Amino acid sequence: MTRISRPLAAVFGLSLAATALTACSEGSSTASGDAGSCDPGDVKLVGQVRNESNPYEASWLDGGDAFAESVDLKQERLTYDGDSTKQQEQIRQLLAGDTECLVMNVLPNGDSDTTPIVKGADQAGAYLVTQWNKPADLKPTDYDRWISHITYNGIESGQQIGDALFQAIGGSGGIIALQGVLDTAAAKDRFAGLEAALAENPEVTLLDQQAANFSRAEALDVTKTLLTKHGDSIKGIWAANDDMALGALEALKQAGMKGEVAVVGIDAVPDALTAIEDGTMTATVSSDGAWQGGIGLAIGYCVATGELDMADVSDEDRAFYAEQFLITDENVGDFLTPKTDPSEFECDKVFDRVAGPLS
Numbered sequence: 001m002t003r004i005s006r007p008l009a010a011v012f013g014l015s016l017a018a019t020a021l022t023a024c025s026e027g028s029s030t031a032s033g034d035a036g037s038c039d040p041g042d043v044k045l046v047g048q049v050r051n052e053s054n055p056y057e058a059s060w061l062d063g064g065d066a067f068a069e070s071v072d073l074k075q076e077r078l079t080y081d082g083d084s085t086k087q088q089e090q091i092r093q094l095l096a097g098d099t100e101c102l103v104m105n106v107l108p109n110g111d112s113d114t115t116p117i118v119k120g121a122d123q124a125g126a127y128l129v130t131q132w133n134k135p136a137d138l139k140p141t142d143y144d145r146w147i148s149h150i151t152y153n154g155i156e157s158g159q160q161i162g163d164a165l166f167q168a169i170g171g172s173g174g175i176i177a178l179q180g181v182l183d184t185a186a187a188k189d190r191f192a193g194l195e196a197a198l199a200e201n202p203e204v205t206l207l208d209q210q211a212a213n214f215s216r217a218e219a220l221d222v223t224k225t226l227l228t229k230h231g232d233s234i235k236g237i238w239a240a241n242d243d244m245a246l247g248a249l250e251a252l253k254q255a256g257m258k259g260e261v262a263v264v265g266i267d268a269v270p271d272a273l274t275a276i277e278d279g280t281m282t283a284t285v286s287s288d289g290a291w292q293g294g295i296g297l298a299i300g301y302c303v304a305t306g307e308l309d310m311a312d313v314s315d316e317d318r319a320f321y322a323e324q325f326l327i328t329d330e331n332v333g334d335f336l337t338p339k340t341d342p343s344e345f346e347c348d349k350v351f352d353r354v355a356g357p358l359s
Contacts, residue, residue: 036306038101055269063293105296110183129296158193161264164283168262172203173235219247242272298345316357
Protein backbone atom coordinates (compact mmCIF):
# COMPACT_ATOMS: atom_id res chain seq x y z
CA MET A 1 0.00 0.00 0.00
CA THR A 2 1.45 3.37 -0.99
CA ARG A 3 0.45 6.07 1.46
CA ILE A 4 0.54 9.67 0.33
CA SER A 5 1.44 12.03 3.12
CA ARG A 6 0.37 15.54 2.81
CA PRO A 7 1.95 18.23 4.14
CA LEU A 8 -23.26 28.69 -7.45
CA ALA A 9 -24.09 29.68 -4.43
CA ALA A 10 -27.76 29.55 -3.80
CA VAL A 11 -28.17 31.82 -0.84
CA PHE A 12 -30.64 31.20 1.94
CA GLY A 13 -31.67 34.86 1.85
CA LEU A 14 -35.14 35.70 3.09
CA SER A 15 -36.19 32.07 3.42
CA LEU A 16 -33.31 31.41 5.81
CA ALA A 17 -34.05 34.56 7.71
CA ALA A 18 -37.63 33.43 8.12
CA THR A 19 -36.61 30.07 9.52
CA ALA A 20 -33.35 30.92 11.20
CA LEU A 21 -33.64 31.91 14.51
CA THR A 22 -32.61 35.44 15.14
CA ALA A 23 -30.48 37.98 13.44
CA CYS A 24 -27.13 37.15 14.90
CA SER A 25 -23.61 38.10 14.20
CA GLU A 26 -21.49 35.92 11.92
CA GLY A 27 -19.69 33.16 13.71
CA SER A 28 -21.91 32.96 16.78
CA SER A 29 -24.47 30.32 17.65
CA THR A 30 -27.96 31.18 18.80
CA ALA A 31 -29.02 27.65 19.72
CA SER A 32 -30.68 27.36 23.09
CA GLY A 33 -28.95 24.07 23.89
CA ASP A 34 -25.39 23.98 25.18
CA ALA A 35 -22.76 22.29 23.01
CA GLY A 36 -22.10 18.73 24.10
CA SER A 37 -25.31 18.25 26.07
CA CYS A 38 -27.13 15.80 23.78
CA ASP A 39 -28.32 12.42 24.93
CA PRO A 40 -26.93 9.90 22.37
CA GLY A 41 -30.43 8.72 21.50
CA ASP A 42 -31.52 12.29 20.68
CA VAL A 43 -28.85 12.86 18.04
CA LYS A 44 -30.11 13.16 14.44
CA LEU A 45 -27.55 12.15 11.80
CA VAL A 46 -27.73 13.48 8.23
CA GLY A 47 -25.38 12.76 5.34
CA GLN A 48 -25.72 14.78 2.13
CA VAL A 49 -23.99 14.17 -1.21
CA ARG A 50 -24.74 14.91 -4.86
CA ASN A 51 -26.13 11.54 -5.91
CA GLU A 52 -25.96 7.81 -5.28
CA SER A 53 -25.36 6.97 -8.93
CA ASN A 54 -21.76 8.00 -8.29
CA PRO A 55 -20.23 4.91 -6.59
CA TYR A 56 -17.88 7.01 -4.48
CA GLU A 57 -20.72 9.12 -3.08
CA ALA A 58 -22.86 6.03 -2.55
CA SER A 59 -20.02 4.54 -0.51
CA TRP A 60 -19.89 7.79 1.50
CA LEU A 61 -23.53 7.35 2.51
CA ASP A 62 -22.96 3.65 3.20
CA GLY A 63 -20.15 4.62 5.57
CA GLY A 64 -22.50 7.01 7.32
CA ASP A 65 -24.97 4.16 7.75
CA ALA A 66 -22.20 2.00 9.23
CA PHE A 67 -21.32 4.64 11.80
CA ALA A 68 -24.97 5.27 12.65
CA GLU A 69 -25.54 1.56 13.21
CA SER A 70 -22.52 1.44 15.52
CA VAL A 71 -24.22 3.94 17.86
CA ASP A 72 -27.73 2.49 17.45
CA LEU A 73 -28.98 5.33 15.26
CA LYS A 74 -30.00 5.77 11.63
CA GLN A 75 -28.59 8.21 9.11
CA GLU A 76 -30.90 10.31 6.94
CA ARG A 77 -29.46 10.04 3.42
CA LEU A 78 -29.91 13.15 1.28
CA THR A 79 -28.95 13.69 -2.35
CA TYR A 80 -29.33 16.87 -4.39
CA ASP A 81 -28.38 15.77 -7.93
CA GLY A 82 -25.60 18.32 -8.31
CA ASP A 83 -28.18 21.13 -8.02
CA SER A 84 -26.99 23.90 -5.70
CA THR A 85 -30.49 25.31 -5.25
CA LYS A 86 -31.82 21.88 -4.27
CA GLN A 87 -28.98 21.41 -1.83
CA GLN A 88 -29.61 24.72 -0.12
CA GLU A 89 -33.34 24.00 0.11
CA GLN A 90 -32.67 20.65 1.78
CA ILE A 91 -30.38 22.35 4.30
CA ARG A 92 -32.92 25.10 4.88
CA GLN A 93 -35.62 22.55 5.68
CA LEU A 94 -33.32 20.73 8.10
CA LEU A 95 -32.47 23.94 9.91
CA ALA A 96 -36.15 24.91 10.16
CA GLY A 97 -36.71 21.92 12.44
CA ASP A 98 -35.21 20.80 15.74
CA THR A 99 -31.48 21.53 15.41
CA GLU A 100 -30.29 21.18 19.01
CA CYS A 101 -28.81 17.70 18.40
CA LEU A 102 -28.65 17.75 14.60
CA VAL A 103 -25.36 16.48 13.12
CA MET A 104 -24.72 17.07 9.40
CA ASN A 105 -21.94 15.63 7.24
CA VAL A 106 -22.13 17.63 4.01
CA LEU A 107 -20.49 17.62 0.60
CA PRO A 108 -21.11 21.17 -0.70
CA ASN A 109 -21.80 21.21 -4.43
CA GLY A 110 -19.18 23.90 -5.03
CA ASP A 111 -16.91 26.22 -3.08
CA SER A 112 -19.43 29.03 -3.18
CA ASP A 113 -22.17 26.80 -1.76
CA THR A 114 -20.33 26.26 1.50
CA THR A 115 -20.72 29.75 2.99
CA PRO A 116 -24.53 29.78 3.27
CA ILE A 117 -24.50 26.22 4.63
CA VAL A 118 -21.96 27.10 7.29
CA LYS A 119 -23.66 30.32 8.34
CA GLY A 120 -27.09 28.72 8.44
CA ALA A 121 -25.94 25.73 10.48
CA ASP A 122 -23.99 27.87 12.93
CA GLN A 123 -26.84 30.26 13.52
CA ALA A 124 -29.27 27.38 13.94
CA GLY A 125 -26.98 25.57 16.37
CA ALA A 126 -26.54 22.41 14.27
CA TYR A 127 -23.27 20.50 14.37
CA LEU A 128 -21.60 20.55 10.96
CA VAL A 129 -18.72 18.79 9.24
CA THR A 130 -18.04 19.67 5.60
CA GLN A 131 -15.80 17.94 3.09
CA TRP A 132 -13.92 18.80 -0.08
CA ASN A 133 -15.26 22.22 -1.07
CA LYS A 134 -14.97 25.61 0.62
CA PRO A 135 -13.56 29.07 -0.19
CA ALA A 136 -9.99 29.46 1.02
CA ASP A 137 -10.85 32.34 3.35
CA LEU A 138 -13.77 30.54 5.06
CA LYS A 139 -12.45 28.94 8.25
CA PRO A 140 -14.12 26.63 10.82
CA THR A 141 -12.26 28.38 13.63
CA ASP A 142 -14.46 31.44 13.03
CA TYR A 143 -17.60 29.46 13.92
CA ASP A 144 -18.94 27.65 16.98
CA ARG A 145 -20.76 24.69 15.43
CA TRP A 146 -18.76 24.15 12.23
CA ILE A 147 -16.52 21.55 13.79
CA SER A 148 -14.23 20.46 10.96
CA HIS A 149 -13.60 20.66 7.24
CA ILE A 150 -11.96 17.60 5.67
CA THR A 151 -10.27 17.59 2.30
CA TYR A 152 -7.47 15.97 0.37
CA ASN A 153 -4.35 17.25 -1.34
CA GLY A 154 -5.77 17.41 -4.82
CA ILE A 155 -2.60 18.85 -6.33
CA GLU A 156 -0.66 15.85 -5.11
CA SER A 157 -3.23 13.28 -6.24
CA GLY A 158 -3.61 14.96 -9.64
CA GLN A 159 0.13 14.86 -10.11
CA GLN A 160 0.39 11.27 -8.84
CA ILE A 161 -2.06 9.93 -11.41
CA GLY A 162 -0.48 12.17 -14.04
CA ASP A 163 2.93 10.64 -13.37
CA ALA A 164 1.43 7.14 -13.47
CA LEU A 165 -0.24 7.96 -16.80
CA PHE A 166 2.95 9.33 -18.32
CA GLN A 167 4.88 6.27 -17.23
CA ALA A 168 2.24 4.03 -18.81
CA ILE A 169 2.58 5.79 -22.20
CA GLY A 170 6.37 5.67 -22.11
CA GLY A 171 6.98 9.29 -21.18
CA SER A 172 5.86 10.85 -24.44
CA GLY A 173 2.76 11.38 -26.57
CA GLY A 174 -0.56 13.15 -26.48
CA ILE A 175 -3.16 13.01 -23.71
CA ILE A 176 -6.57 14.50 -23.03
CA ALA A 177 -7.94 15.61 -19.67
CA LEU A 178 -11.47 15.34 -18.28
CA GLN A 179 -12.07 17.99 -15.64
CA GLY A 180 -14.65 17.89 -12.86
CA VAL A 181 -17.09 20.55 -11.62
CA LEU A 182 -15.00 23.66 -12.14
CA ASP A 183 -16.36 25.52 -9.09
CA THR A 184 -14.79 23.01 -6.73
CA ALA A 185 -11.43 22.97 -5.01
CA ALA A 186 -11.06 19.30 -5.92
CA ALA A 187 -11.33 19.95 -9.65
CA LYS A 188 -9.06 22.99 -9.52
CA ASP A 189 -6.37 21.34 -7.43
CA ARG A 190 -6.36 18.06 -9.32
CA PHE A 191 -5.93 19.84 -12.65
CA ALA A 192 -3.14 21.94 -11.13
CA GLY A 193 -1.49 18.65 -10.22
CA LEU A 194 -1.74 17.50 -13.82
CA GLU A 195 -0.18 20.78 -14.95
CA ALA A 196 2.68 20.22 -12.52
CA ALA A 197 3.23 16.73 -13.91
CA LEU A 198 3.19 18.09 -17.47
CA ALA A 199 5.78 20.71 -16.56
CA GLU A 200 8.13 17.91 -15.51
CA ASN A 201 7.42 15.84 -18.63
CA PRO A 202 7.95 18.08 -21.67
CA GLU A 203 7.53 15.21 -24.15
CA VAL A 204 3.91 14.69 -23.06
CA THR A 205 1.42 17.00 -24.80
CA LEU A 206 -2.01 17.98 -23.47
CA LEU A 207 -4.03 17.82 -26.66
CA ASP A 208 -7.32 18.95 -25.15
CA GLN A 209 -9.17 19.32 -21.88
CA GLN A 210 -12.90 19.66 -21.18
CA ALA A 211 -15.11 19.58 -18.12
CA ALA A 212 -17.28 16.49 -17.71
CA ASN A 213 -18.50 17.50 -14.23
CA PHE A 214 -17.45 14.29 -12.45
CA SER A 215 -20.15 12.45 -14.47
CA ARG A 216 -19.68 9.09 -16.21
CA ALA A 217 -22.34 9.91 -18.81
CA GLU A 218 -20.86 13.32 -19.61
CA ALA A 219 -17.36 11.84 -19.79
CA LEU A 220 -18.59 9.22 -22.25
CA ASP A 221 -19.94 11.93 -24.58
CA VAL A 222 -16.91 14.24 -24.15
CA THR A 223 -14.45 11.42 -24.77
CA LYS A 224 -16.31 10.33 -27.91
CA THR A 225 -16.01 13.89 -29.22
CA LEU A 226 -12.32 14.14 -28.38
CA LEU A 227 -11.56 10.72 -29.88
CA THR A 228 -13.16 11.89 -33.12
CA LYS A 229 -11.18 15.14 -32.98
CA HIS A 230 -7.75 13.76 -32.06
CA GLY A 231 -7.92 10.09 -33.04
CA ASP A 232 -4.78 8.00 -32.67
CA SER A 233 -2.85 10.98 -31.28
CA ILE A 234 -4.42 10.21 -27.89
CA LYS A 235 -2.18 7.88 -25.92
CA GLY A 236 -3.62 8.57 -22.49
CA ILE A 237 -6.67 9.98 -20.70
CA TRP A 238 -6.37 11.81 -17.37
CA ALA A 239 -9.70 12.02 -15.52
CA ALA A 240 -10.31 14.00 -12.33
CA ASN A 241 -12.39 11.16 -10.87
CA ASP A 242 -13.07 7.50 -11.51
CA ASP A 243 -16.63 8.00 -12.72
CA MET A 244 -15.28 10.05 -15.62
CA ALA A 245 -12.46 7.57 -16.16
CA LEU A 246 -15.06 4.79 -16.47
CA GLY A 247 -17.01 6.88 -18.97
CA ALA A 248 -13.81 7.29 -20.95
CA LEU A 249 -13.19 3.53 -20.86
CA GLU A 250 -16.68 2.94 -22.27
CA ALA A 251 -16.03 5.45 -25.05
CA LEU A 252 -12.78 3.65 -25.91
CA LYS A 253 -14.63 0.31 -25.96
CA GLN A 254 -17.29 1.68 -28.29
CA ALA A 255 -14.56 3.07 -30.56
CA GLY A 256 -12.81 -0.30 -30.74
CA MET A 257 -9.82 1.06 -28.78
CA LYS A 258 -10.17 -0.93 -25.56
CA GLY A 259 -6.76 -1.46 -23.99
CA GLU A 260 -5.02 0.87 -26.46
CA VAL A 261 -5.17 4.05 -24.36
CA ALA A 262 -4.00 4.41 -20.76
CA VAL A 263 -6.63 5.85 -18.38
CA VAL A 264 -6.31 7.16 -14.82
CA GLY A 265 -8.79 8.55 -12.29
CA ILE A 266 -9.37 9.29 -8.60
CA ASP A 267 -11.71 7.79 -5.95
CA ALA A 268 -10.99 4.04 -6.06
CA VAL A 269 -14.59 3.05 -6.84
CA PRO A 270 -15.14 -0.71 -7.28
CA ASP A 271 -15.44 -0.66 -11.08
CA ALA A 272 -12.20 1.31 -11.35
CA LEU A 273 -10.38 -1.15 -9.08
CA THR A 274 -11.64 -4.02 -11.22
CA ALA A 275 -10.44 -2.19 -14.33
CA ILE A 276 -6.99 -1.75 -12.78
CA GLU A 277 -6.91 -5.42 -11.85
CA ASP A 278 -7.75 -6.52 -15.40
CA GLY A 279 -5.32 -4.04 -16.95
CA THR A 280 -7.76 -1.71 -18.73
CA MET A 281 -7.11 1.17 -16.31
CA THR A 282 -3.74 2.35 -15.00
CA ALA A 283 -4.20 4.03 -11.62
CA THR A 284 -6.49 5.74 -9.16
CA VAL A 285 -6.26 7.38 -5.74
CA SER A 286 -8.35 6.36 -2.75
CA SER A 287 -9.75 8.87 -0.27
CA ASP A 288 -11.87 6.07 1.24
CA GLY A 289 -15.41 7.30 0.68
CA ALA A 290 -16.90 4.97 3.29
CA TRP A 291 -14.55 6.35 5.94
CA GLN A 292 -15.45 9.90 4.91
CA GLY A 293 -19.15 9.21 5.28
CA GLY A 294 -18.65 7.72 8.72
CA ILE A 295 -16.00 10.05 10.10
CA GLY A 296 -17.93 13.27 9.43
CA LEU A 297 -20.89 11.98 11.41
CA ALA A 298 -18.61 10.52 14.09
CA ILE A 299 -16.89 13.85 14.71
CA GLY A 300 -20.25 15.63 15.00
CA TYR A 301 -21.73 12.92 17.21
CA CYS A 302 -18.77 12.96 19.58
CA VAL A 303 -19.00 16.73 20.02
CA ALA A 304 -22.80 16.74 20.29
CA THR A 305 -22.77 14.12 23.06
CA GLY A 306 -19.88 15.73 24.93
CA GLU A 307 -17.53 12.79 24.42
CA LEU A 308 -15.28 15.18 22.51
CA ASP A 309 -14.85 18.68 23.93
CA MET A 310 -14.41 21.41 21.34
CA ALA A 311 -11.82 22.95 23.64
CA ASP A 312 -9.69 19.87 23.01
CA VAL A 313 -9.98 20.04 19.21
CA SER A 314 -6.87 21.77 17.89
CA ASP A 315 -7.01 24.39 15.16
CA GLU A 316 -5.12 21.93 12.94
CA ASP A 317 -7.99 19.45 13.31
CA ARG A 318 -10.63 22.03 12.42
CA ALA A 319 -9.51 22.07 8.75
CA PHE A 320 -7.23 19.30 7.55
CA TYR A 321 -5.98 17.07 4.78
CA ALA A 322 -6.79 13.39 5.35
CA GLU A 323 -4.63 10.51 4.19
CA GLN A 324 -5.08 9.14 0.69
CA PHE A 325 -3.57 6.21 -1.19
CA LEU A 326 -2.24 5.71 -4.73
CA ILE A 327 -3.49 2.46 -6.28
CA THR A 328 -1.87 0.71 -9.26
CA ASP A 329 -1.71 -2.88 -10.46
CA GLU A 330 0.97 -3.49 -7.84
CA ASN A 331 -1.28 -2.94 -4.81
CA VAL A 332 -4.85 -3.06 -6.14
CA GLY A 333 -5.43 -6.37 -4.39
CA ASP A 334 -5.24 -4.57 -1.04
CA PHE A 335 -8.26 -2.44 -1.96
CA LEU A 336 -10.62 -4.79 -3.82
CA THR A 337 -12.69 -5.66 -0.75
CA PRO A 338 -12.98 -2.39 1.20
CA LYS A 339 -14.12 -2.67 4.80
CA THR A 340 -15.41 -0.12 7.26
CA ASP A 341 -13.78 -0.45 10.67
CA PRO A 342 -16.12 0.94 13.34
CA SER A 343 -13.18 1.35 15.72
CA GLU A 344 -11.91 4.22 13.56
CA PHE A 345 -15.05 6.16 14.49
CA GLU A 346 -14.41 6.03 18.24
CA CYS A 347 -14.17 9.49 19.75
CA ASP A 348 -10.52 9.20 20.69
CA LYS A 349 -9.61 8.15 17.13
CA VAL A 350 -11.60 10.47 14.89
CA PHE A 351 -8.53 12.53 14.00
CA ASP A 352 -6.15 9.60 13.47
CA ARG A 353 -6.11 10.04 9.69
CA VAL A 354 -5.14 13.71 9.78
CA ALA A 355 -2.22 14.12 7.38
CA GLY A 356 -1.66 17.82 7.91
CA PRO A 357 -3.49 21.13 8.44
CA LEU A 358 -5.24 22.83 5.54
CA SER A 359 -3.25 25.99 5.00
